[in-house]
Amino acid sequence: MISLKASIRSDLGSRASRRLRRIEDQVPAVVYGGADETPVQHISLTHNALLLALQAESFYTQPIELEIDGAATQVILKGLQRHPYKQRILHADFLRASGDTVLKMQVPVRCINQELCQGVKQGDGMIELVQAQIEVSGRVRDIPEYIEVDVEPLDVGESIKLSEIQLPRGIELTALGDGTDETRDQTVVHVIKQRKSAEAAAAEGAAVEGEAAGAEGTEGGESS
Structure with a gap:
């Protein structure tokens, strides 16, 4: 302490x-x-x-x-x-x-196994943390220092919602008790497709044009 x-x-x-x-x-x-x-x-x-x-x-x-x-x-x-x-x-x-006092607290979210994330390893995915903190309620002694979210199994387009998070015994997510079913189970983290930079897109376009020009030149040579 x-x-x-x-x-x-x-x-x-x-x-x-x-x-x-x-x-x-x-x-x-x-x-x-x-x-x-x-x-x-x-x-x-x-x-x-x-x-x-x-x-x-x-x-x-x-x-x-x-x-x-x-x-x-x-x-x-x-x-x-x-x-x-x-x-x-x-x-x-x-x-x-005291340790038995019941409180609501904002607890930080920590993503684990980021280097093993399927969407990052196998595709061009990028992990995006939507909620850096989550409000929980419970006894002071039970409130965790942070909440771990395992992103290893996530592929591009997949996410983890509040209801899928594993919490310590006696701790509840306050958001799950508020609002409607459609609004309260919010996304915590998801894997999105990385956007190509302007330089990468230009280089890729130039490569395609070069291949096309080469193909045209070859065809022209064969016909002469």
């Missing part, structure tokens, strides 16, 4: 947050949820430590141990505000959550 240290901040407001980021290299954040009587905590985290933790894929879907002034709290990342063009985190939201 990833661990981060944080401190309670009492100076609130946008001006205080800007000063926190600029002068102290800290990220303002809030921790909420849990029991009804548990108040919202306004905290700050070291920017570099948070940036490093964000490199782990599990940080977005798995429980995090947040040590706030020495007291450990288990949380889930619920929101992240980034600078539009700098590598800076502006704000973070954390939700208190």
